[in-house]
Amino acid sequence: MQQPSFEKQAEEVETFWAYQSTGLGMDHLTRTEIQRRPLAEDEVRIRVAAAATNYRDLALAKGEYLPHMKRPFVPLSEGAGIVTEVGGKVTDLKIGDAVLGHYTRDWLEGEFYVQYHDSKVGGPVDGWLAQEVIMPRRAVLEVPKGWTLEQAASLAVSGVTAWRALGGSKDSLAQLAGQYVLIEGTGNVSLQALDIAAKAGALPVVLTSRPHHQQALLEMGACAVIGPGSLEQRRQWILEVTQGHGVSLAIDVIGGDTLLSLVLPLMREEGRVAIVGFLDSPKVSGDLIGPMLRGMLRLEGVSVGSRQNFVDLLTFMQHHNLRPKIAARYSPDEIQQALTHRVDGLGKIVIVVDPCIAGRAVS
Ligand SMILES: NC(=O)c1ccc[n+]([C@@H]2O[C@H](COP(=O)([O-])OP(=O)(O)OC[C@H]3O[C@@H](n4cnc5c(N)ncnc54)[C@H](OP(=O)(O)O)[C@@H]3O)[C@@H](O)[C@H]2O)c1
Structure with a gap:
């Protein structure tokens, strides 16, 4: 040719x-x-x-x-x-x-x-x-x-954001091995984060409104797929999956209420939240500082x-x-x-x- x-x-x-x-x-x-x-x-x-x-x-x-x-x-x-x-x-x-x-x-x-x-x-x-x-x-x-x-x-x-949100280096990724990582949705950033996190040996917990993709997500390396539900229900389901421990890292692409009511209460001590997106809202209203001090959490903005x-x-x-x-x-x-x-x-x-x-x- x-x-x-x-x-x-x-x-x-x-x-x-x-x-x-x-x-x-x-x-x-x-x-x-x-x-x-x-x-x-x-x-x-x-x-x-x-x-x-x-x-x-x-x-x-x-x-x-x-x-x-x-x-x-x-x-x-x-x-x-x-x-x-x-x-x-x-x-x-x-x-x-x-x-x-x-x-x-x-x-x-x-x-x-x-x-x-x-x-x-x-x-x-x-x-x-x-x-x-x-x-x-x-x-x-x-x-x-x-x-x-x-x-x-x-x-x-999407890929570079996922990489950076997961730590941005091979060494920081290695520290995620065996740790629960919360991934919100199955959009551009989240799907690539799932791929990378799974290969790094992390335990990705994926939230999705499309539970019919559960099998495909498990095959990509998700350790659990959480389907539609209220923030409270989803939080309980994730706590069950993580045997009550919560997650070490969350990649927050949704913002708004999800950050305050779902993500922060799920964080392990000294956990890190990568603040990535605002699919719901860039604004939060409620107690942000309390949970951060209680768990010595880190909130880290990511810009690709x-x-x-x-x-x-x-x-x-x-x-x-x-x-x-x-x-x-x-x-x-x-x-x-x-x-x-x-x-x-x-x-x-x-x-x-x-x-x-x-x-x-x-x-
Ligand atoms: N800071 C940065 O460096 C950076 C870089 C890239 C993107 N972002 C931001 O990150 C967010 C995600 O970007 P993306 O390109 O990955 O988005 P996208 O591909 O459009 O993601 C859409 C998916 O997110 C999930 N989702 C959860 N809550 C949602 C809601 N309220 N509205 C719509 N979708 C919702 C859904 O997953 P399910 O279908 O599985 O439910 C949906 O399929 C955006 O806010 C974007 O601006 C930031």
Whole structure:
């Protein structure tokens, strides 16, 4: 089979299509033609194969999250593709290489600074819902051998957040062996957290409103699956599963009442709650300090992770032969549906930007 010539494409095309968020509301996600610009010396041009969605993309598009963010911007924070051109100072990537994007592109390693938020891809920095993207070399990683580009496109936010919430290093993960970890729901972050936690030898307890997925979740390594119920019922069920001890780590993607009424009372002494999301609400009202002092708990905010976190995650996944799971595929012109339609499968929602290369395994 003849391989596409990426070099030729880079020379011949003058404009490319991209979707932009031009205002608040789903109707303001519109397709446009963008003029190509020359690369800076440290940049690479990438033909996009696939992008993937996260709750953030929906909340940004609807204006429920960061409504004052400068627009227009190209949405979608996760993506992967093939390098079609490299800037003069890029010596370690070449045309035809398969790459995936890092999300907080100025956060390379070490400590986090708030100004890094300005470098987040998929708003405010242009994201992956486009025929091609330009990224600084530092903001892309090579796709692991054997992965498809769709799989590679499905990790930058959800996988790195899960990794960081679980401790962010191989050593901290090792400490979770034999410990109960509470995972809320089976969405993007939670499913990847389940995969990682199980491989680390932790005992993941998964809450879900979709108990028909119980068998699949147990096969992924959940030690117990807790179905729908009131916060009080679910708390009791989890206490039974954990023989009354509670959990050492909780990854809270729901916030609101769930944090105060379910999670905090379930924490073991000196346990850690990774504060990740606000699917219910970013606001809590009630006794936060009492349970924290009583159990000497740690509440730790997570904002995805650094490039080094991403490298470590990929190393861990390769070592354990883990791959992101894909639940559904959409085309770019179905972006509204991809963001709003609730898919029943377990895994990521992928936007197949270039069907010729999205499913191709990297050799
Ligand atoms: N801080 C960070 O670095 C970071 C990074 C990524 C995401 N986040 C945040 O984390 C949260 C999860 O993001 P995501 O992309 O993983 O979300 P997602 O894929 O849309 O997660 C949806 C799943 O969460 C569960 N869920 C529980 N309560 C829910 C509720 N009140 N409304 C909707 N779903 C609920 C459901 O699981 P079941 O179907 O199994 O019941 C649902 O399928 C969001 O608030 C997002 O903004 C934060």
